[in-house]
Amino acid sequence: MDSTTYDQTVFVAGHRGMVGSAIVRRLSALGYSNILTATRDELDLLDPAAVLSFFREMKVEQVFLAAAKVGGIHANNTYPAEFIYENLMIEANVIHASHMTDVQKLLFLGSSCIYPKSAQQPMREDTLMTGVLESTNEPYAIAKIAGIKLCESYNRQYNRDYRSVMPTNLYGENDNFHPENSHVIPALLRRFHEAVLRSDEEVVIWGSGNAMREFLHVDDMAAASVHVMELPLETYQSNTQMMLSHINIGTGVDCSIRELAETIARVTGFDGRLLFDATKPDGTPRKLMDVSRLRALGWEYKIELEPGLMETFLWYRENIHEARG
Secondary structure: OOHHHHHOOEEEEOOOOHHHHHHHHHHHHHOOOOEEOOOOOOOOOOOHHHHHHHHHHHOOOEEEEOOOOOOOHHHHHHOHHHHHHHHHHHHHHHHHHHHHOOOOEEEEEOOHHHOOOOOOOOEOHHHOOOOOOOHHHHHHHHHHHHHHHHHHHHHHHHOOEEEEEEEOEEEOOOOOOOOOOOOHHHHHHHHHHHHHHHOOOEEEEEOOOOOEEOEEEHHHHHHHHHHHHHOOHHHHHHOOEOOEOOEEEOOOOOEEHHHHHHHHHHHHOOOOEEEEEOOOOOOOOEEOEOOHHHHHOOOOOOOOHHHHHHHHHHHHHHHHHHHHO
């Protein structure tokens, strides 16, 4: 890595979210000295003119595009129009503004939900667009696929170096612990913790408990993202294809939702019964990433699930639960 890179103006879009904040922490730890962020009040990423003006004024040189509207099954089912519209607009505005202001390097962060519902497991990058998507999050997935194709199209037409990574299910510091609109790990951490405080004898979990999921700590995701961004262009291109350029980020290991719930019960100290409500949707039966491409590029995960969950739970108790009173 050229040392001058660490002095470049690096814009992290979505720095207040779980993903963006982890990327900021990682860049800071590595010695990047000019990390640029903007709150929603300071920059509306849905406004193309505002985004273009910001890029011109701030002389952005690199971009990590982590801004997105995200949520779990319930949120995706309830707000499909917002999920497709806002995500399409954010990525289109940021990627186009990057090109218009001659930003050569950009990393777009997508999601494992881009793959078909019935994709062979573990899911390889080349299964993209080979089948029907999971209906509960199809609008979000379509938007993320469009982001990959935006990057590839600007690379193809304008010789840009816009890369894409597809993280598996993430958890960790700054996650969304909303009781209805959060993903499975923060939702369960909150539910189990509150059950302990109330001395409940049972906790009800959506679905059969049989669905299989892969989980990656957000700090590992950030390390992998910066690793991919810092790869020499020749290395990145030799391990990808022009129109199949994204790289999976994950552990390559999964567990059932039942096993996850049992682990979270241990972490939170809940010793009551676990009840599974099979009338609620499971979502995709299994979502496991093939991470052989990432391993070939020299990166593997470090944070195991239970220690990562304990760290996340402690962060929740100190920053969310106690703050809420």
